[in-house]
Amino acid sequence: MDFKHLKSTGSKTGKVTAFMEKKRIIDEKSKDEQLEMFREDPEREFLTTNQGVRVSNTDISLKAGERGPTLLEDFHFREKITHFDHERIPERIVHARGSGAHGYFQVYKPMTEYTSAKFLQDPGKKTPVFVRFSTVAGFRGSADTVRDVRGFAVKFYTEEGNYDLVGNNIPVFFIQDAIKFPDFVHAVKPEQDNQIPQASTAHDTLWDFVTCHPETAHMMMWALSDRAIPRSYRMMQGFGVNTFRFVNAKGEGRFVKFHWRPLLGIHSLVWDETQKIAGKDPDFNRRDLWEAIEMGDYPEYEFGVQILEEKDEFKFDFDILDPTKVWPEEDVPVSWIGKMTLNRNPDNFFAETEQVAFCPGNVVRGIDFSNDPLLQGRLFSYIDTQLIRLGGPNFHEIPINRPLAPVANNQREGYHLMTINKGKTSYFPNTIGENLPRPVSAEEGGYVHYMEKVEGKKIRARSEKFKDFFSQAKLFWNSMSEPEKKHIIEAFHFEIGKVNDKNIRKAVVDLFNNVDGDLAVKIAKGVGVPAPDRKGGSSVTKESPNLSQERSEHTVKDTIKTRKVAILAANGYDHKDLSQVKKALEAGGAKAYIISKHQGMLKSSSGEEIEVDKSFVTTASVLYDAIYIPGGKENIEALKMQGDAIHFVNEAFRHCKPLGATGAGVELLKAANLPDIKYAGQESTDKAVSDKGVVTAMHSDNRSFNNSFIAAIAKHRHWDRENKEQVPA
């Protein structure tokens, strides 16, 4: 530790102030440099107590004699145990399970016309960010791949203060008014009598809530879609959900909705796979994010904004303040105005990811609120909960929450205060402290609230247009591709199939009969309740393709970057096959892993050796995006005798993943009895054969194999395997 420096500034807080004074210009590195003030490297230190006293023994407590009682005067023992006893803080009431990352944001072009926010002006400026992705319903230790909305919260450390964009990966919400939030959360959390089920919407209380609140219909369609089971935090969209405002320097306001789109495309898992991953690797999404950043595959997201002139506020058949509605992109296009790159993992999960405190009310000049009744409640709730979660009113001083912009005000005292405020005055105005700190005019950068004209009677009511619960649910349904529709129906069968109360099951069918009659009939068929007496449904026929993951123009299917490919092999594998395919995959940015019965080395048919990455015991097909099987007669004879290898292939096939095999490798696919698949070798062609994502070639040096296999992986999943259910997996 740099004692000299400490002496000159008096404390760590002093160091920070000195740092802030020196560093007026915020750049990509600023937050990292600020956090550096608080980092400790244990390797360079002697073991000490929290009072700085060097400790001579931390293994044996102080006793009265070798076999005597422990003495109370053992201050090191007492302090160590006491601190340990208080290590846990309350988990977040929602979004308890999360993963964080550092990065930076850069705007593409000045947004001066729309907002005065400084971080949205200069394309040369890199504003540091911290992002926390999360699930909503599960406890802190729950599995990552459960069916749920994902939180997508971004803290921008701007020169004008912290701006938090606290969004989700689904653009609408369950309820229209924040006053319903405690009811909703009580219903979705494990049931109160037995605290079952963990991190799942598939139970009676949630669906009881849904059927009592038709406003949930649109969100539930999203929650049962593939959006709720993302392949990766790096492959999902983000949305600000609520309507906000941009305000420019002239004080002109416009309504806005915020969007994020991942440059790797928008991709999901399949339901059966998510449940298996929850057991095989409950940290799947957390690990994926961490490893990608460690390997230099930095996740990137474009920042988008839908901008609506105030005069157009009432132009739509929905209310733009209703958080259960999207603004269809056909009506209000998204402008993509910047990019966020996540390039650094936290040093300490608790200090950063757990202690970070987001709040939709943390805005900077140029960004303001709308009267969206959900947003209005959120503005209160986050700080309120953080007061108890983080133990008092000074959590803005925790390093991860500290703004880079200087902080000066007359707020004082409270638990865990770090700042040592000097001088006599802690009030304003004053005559003995030079009247400082003083309020600042708009010209000098002061935040001035948008002057919206508001008048009305005090009533508990919602505007009429909030009452259309089904049109956009139908718009969403219309916009889905056929495979996506199938997944939604299957999700209904799972979710409602787990509801014990038949009346609730029937009520769900009746509720969704308001959205689409055919959908209701299909739900009913799978859950043992009668179809509605009369087929209903909304009359909306419009589609909005960007609501679909499959059809959206915001997704890409032209890259295999960061995809994980399992190469199944045994002794006697064809080295030429394996190495040329592995090389081609890695050249495309994918990661290839050798999987075999045991860890250790494998010997090829021509004598080369290769190290196994994972054994069948430590991994599973559900943890990979694609499977490749190289040739080698002895290799394939061995794999054919291994149930794990056959299961690997079957499961990947059933989950619609790309499968590739060359030479004798094709025989393993045949042994797995994949239905209706055409293989290389069946016709007299030298070319690779690609059938429903199963790519095979008879020769290892076949360039057309590499190209076809890579194209199949880039497509992500192959939904055209109609008879995949015939495969046991």
Ligand code: HEM
């Ligand atoms: C548009 C709808 C909403 C979105 C997009 C949203 C998003 C989020 C996100 C992303 C987090 C996690 C923040 C983190 O990673 O630390 C969060 C936490 C939380 N949300 Fe919301 N939320 C919404 C609605 C609400 C409502 C209506 C309320 C209450 C009235 C609420 C209360 C909370 C609370 C109490 C937390 C925990 C905060 C903490 O302890 O740090 N949310 N929300």
